Amino acid sequence: MELNWIKIAGFILTPIIAFVVGVTYGGIVRNITARVQNRFGPPPWQNLFDIIKLYSKKTAINHGWMQHLGPAFAITASITSLFFIPILRDSEMFSLLSFNGDLIFLLYMMVFGALGMALGVGQTGNPNAAIGVSRGLSQMVGYEIPFVLALVAIMIQYQTTNLNDILSAQSQFTDWIIFQNPFAFIAGMLALLGMMGYAPFDVVFAPAELASGPPSEFGGKYLALMQTSGSIFAFAKLTLFADLFLGGAENFGILVIKTFAIYMFPVFVGVVNPRFRTEQSIQFFWKWPTAFGILAIIMVAW
Amino acid sequence: MISITGILGITFGAALLTFLLHHLVPKLRNIVAILAIGATGYIAWQLPIDSYLLHFTVGSFDIVLGNSAYSQLFAILVAVLGLFALIYSHDFMAGKERLGYYYMNFLISLGGMYGIVYSQDLISLFFFWEIMTWSSFMLVIYCCKDAQKVGLKYFVFSAIGAYAILIALVLIYSSLGSVTFIKVFTGFSSMSFGVQLSSIILLLVGFGVKAAIMPLHVWAPAAYSRSPLAFTAVFSGALSKMGVFGIGIVLFKFTSESGYFSYVQTTLAWIGALTALLATLYAVFQTDARKLLAYSSVSQLGYIIVGLAVGTPMSITAALFLVILHGAFKAILFFATGAVYYRTGSTDMNEVTGLIRKMPFTFFSALLGIIAVSGVPPLGGFISKWLLYESLIENNNYFLIIVVFAASTAAFLYLYRFIFSFWLGQEEKEFVDVKEVPWTMKGPMVILALFTLVTGLYPGLLLAPISKAVAYLGVSGVSYETSVLFNSWGNKIDMNNVIAMITVVFVSAFIFLSIKNRKRTRYVTTKDIHTSGEIPKENENLTYKLDFYKPFERALGNLLKPSVDKIYNRIASNLEQAFDHLRYIYTGNGQTYAMYVVVFLVILILFSELIFGVKL
Amino acid sequence: MITPNIDEKDKRRIRDIVQDFARKHSLWVLAYGTGCGAIEIPPTMTSRYDAERFGIRGAATPRQADVLLITGYLSTKTLKRVIRTYEQMQDPKYVIGFGSCTINGGMYWDSYNTINALDRYLPVDVYINGCMPRPEAVIQGFIKLQNLIAEGKGNGADKYKENLEWYRENQKKIIHNWEMPDYNW
């Protein structure tokens, strides 16, 4: 096969852009949280400083090979699922492999990192970390169901499982799925609350009770790689939602606007809410979001 | 020698030979068994397809044994799993008593499976079915003294299934005059509606017992957790697939014009989906690894039933793919459990912990195994899940896919618990001198693990025979390339890109982690964790294990309280009271179970006689 | 903020300057609330004196933390835990002694059970005087630490590694039964 320089540039640029945007979003979220709490708050590039600092830690410890590989699993899942999502609509450089995979693949690819991290976390032998993993997996069973309901509704509505077809189906402003199938949108956004892991669904990483849960034994380069992967993964998820419900984006300006708009929902829900217990959050996801998802499917079916 | 006679002769002959050799030269016993199954596997591989290689008449019954692509798929599954299990048994069963008994029954059950997959008429099918059932029953009660109760449960349900098949056979014979598959496939639709419906239902019940679909599954966890783990791999991987084999034939060869057929399919699909979901939820809360894997097998068979019952080309392909792959990864997981049992003497997930540094190969195989079960790319499990979901979506089974997906998401819970409890967590003091298992136990695990990897890379290799088998079932196959799969909407999944991406990113991240300040990256023991400055003592293990999924249990509430097992026990006790005054004929509990079976038989006969007017 | 000018520390490479700049602006604090000083940390972190402005935020575990903030007196019992926690932290790591008790024992200077000079047992980078120091003083101390880091002088951990046997001698003098994993960086 011949070298396609545009695609190669895309392969190099996409993770960098995703990382920068994701990190900046994280900083902005910290700033917004501070403002809501009547504080001045850190600068938007605070998370970037944090990650550079973590990368420049001189020492690191691990409890064995699985913990050593855990962050590698995480970043593999993030970057791979990023490459299979069309970042920009019909642009060769920024919709890289999206024709070679589909939504079912993305569903499972997104779990890949969580599973790898859980294995790495398991080897630390830290009880807090294990409790965090148990809570995280249980909560995942909660929010995956409404998310899948929304996705199935969309896939059946548009008779495709590929994101590009879904994108091309919502070329007009009025064709966006948020208008075409609002119940799917609601179910998806409620599931996004659980995916993003802000309050009230932050029982997994609860710093006060679990000593930050799963990553409690990770420091230095491991934590740095985890946070990098987290930033990229946040951007990937937001782009996926923008593609699914808001008709994607033609250029990065629109993309940033849409993803930021989507991101603000879990953030603003998070800053004003206390924390759910695990079973409460699971039952929450099995009540209203699932009901909306079933409504979405019924709306498609009849 | 390349014939079905050869296969059956070698297998049953080797069975007797091992039993004799056990008393004469025990060294040769294992070798003979392994060589025999290897040879039969080779023959099954070489056997020409669509050839009726054995045909004779007993009384007025034609006995036909023949080979087809569909049969060959299952035969090779049986051969490979049997071979690996026998190799594994060489060290795993070393030093146990009554090994002649063990090997003989093992080979007889393998021979029974061969006979089932090659039989082209219901008579020989029933015959070999009974052989398989009895020999596996012998192996279930092999382990220990208190296994009789468990074995009894298995026996009762197998008997129910066998009688159901027998009655269906009689019904069909009485109305067609022959039970060879050729006659039955062509003439089935000419039978009266009642006979069609009753025979199909009876056959589905009979095969569904072995396939452990939900109301008939209660024997499975007990039997799987009692039989020796080397055989449990075959039990769950191949023997339970015989039910799938039969269901496939019933659903797609016993075709008929009348419209009830789709209802049967839909009902079966929903039964399968609920089987998958409930069995998964039961598996999450098990503490014994064998029971966990047993419930996991039940749920995986539920997926297979869904795939078969939906009946689109893609779903059948998914089901057969999962048949093969479930054989592989469930064998890996049972072998790994056996390896842990072999070294630590326990399969209780609350006792054993922190073996990853002691048994790296076992951990690696088990890791690939659970990734394959969970369906995470790039392993083969993802391909089967992908095919299943795509087929369900195309077929507009909106809610079926939700149930199935909920099941496969909840599967992450028990899979993580399985691998976490045995290999991860803090290292226990009493397991410091545990060593890796010998190569005869390592080898099968690692080879099967690599097989799951290869099926993920090149699903086409496995889809080629499967599409032939699907074609035998009378449906056009699914379009695929060596590593690219398409659904009927034209969407594709290209495993080349997936593998390339995952490999590149993972390897680069791994290299980065490894070389970045390598000098000052230190390994610390699992005792050296953040515990607010306290140092855990030697004898205290801080691993969080008991009630690992308590929050999830609370979230489920009373969903899992009613158990099918209890219902059966209540029926049994009621029957015991009902037949209390017949105690001079039947006494004791076991006979009550037998009575239960007989009454079942009588009811079915009256049922068919009174309603459908079929003379028995 | 302090921008390190190159000519004065030409021996330091640009990479170190960038890294120190990042370290300076992101200090994750493991507040070891041993003494009464712990009560001064919440106001420092919350909205009145918002320490997060300077990139100072709490860390949950020593693996992630940069600064070990020792608030107030240390009895021999807590000193053992503090040393353990310090040795679990990753380089580069800094210690802030908070309150007079860490400097010279403060009001517990003659107690039979509290140490008097923290820097005999751990390498203290910055002391914050006062009993208790107000949040302004705490933030002032953090700014001092930030300047030290920016100048590349925040190297308490290296001192600890170099003079480990001296520190160990002092520590073992008061901690009698010493069961700890050895510190072999």
Add this chain to the structure above:
Amino acid sequence: MLEKENKLLEQIKKTFHSAKVEVKREMRVAVQLRSDLIPPFLSYAKEYLEFKHLSHISCVDWIEDDELELVFILWNYELHVQIIAKTRIERENAQFVSLKKFWNQADTYEREIHEMYGVNFEGNDNLGEFILEDWEGKPPMLRDFDTIKYSKETYFQRPGREDAQNVRETITKHSGEEVPEFAKDYTIRNIEE
């Protein structure tokens, strides 16, 4: 005024003749007893006088007359009266009986007194290491345990406290404030001697 206290005093005097009972003030009755009479008195107070609650057990070191004083503080929820029962035990290898059979919470106080004063309560099998970790040598709360000396030879004394002597004088010198003569002789212990 004080009628319930006096009634209590009468009751106690009637039962324990050797007890020196006095009403300190409202709601406060002090009882002085021989050490061997303390357990019967406490059980009597608990069973008959309805003093259900043991608030505290404390210890005072009377090094002048070479004795330790154990103080038991009881509370009556109906009368709202507090009994302070005091007794003296000899200082060298001090012994007393454990009160765990009367009140479970006595265990904690007894462990503390055992650790801090070296009193051995027989009947209490729980007298292990309580607050001080691996402490050897003299119990630290005894008055002849020289805590400054111990602190000097165990912990590093940072110099610089000398100029902080007589803080009051320094402050008045700074502020030029008038201090009356009787208030002048503030002494703080000199670190040097």
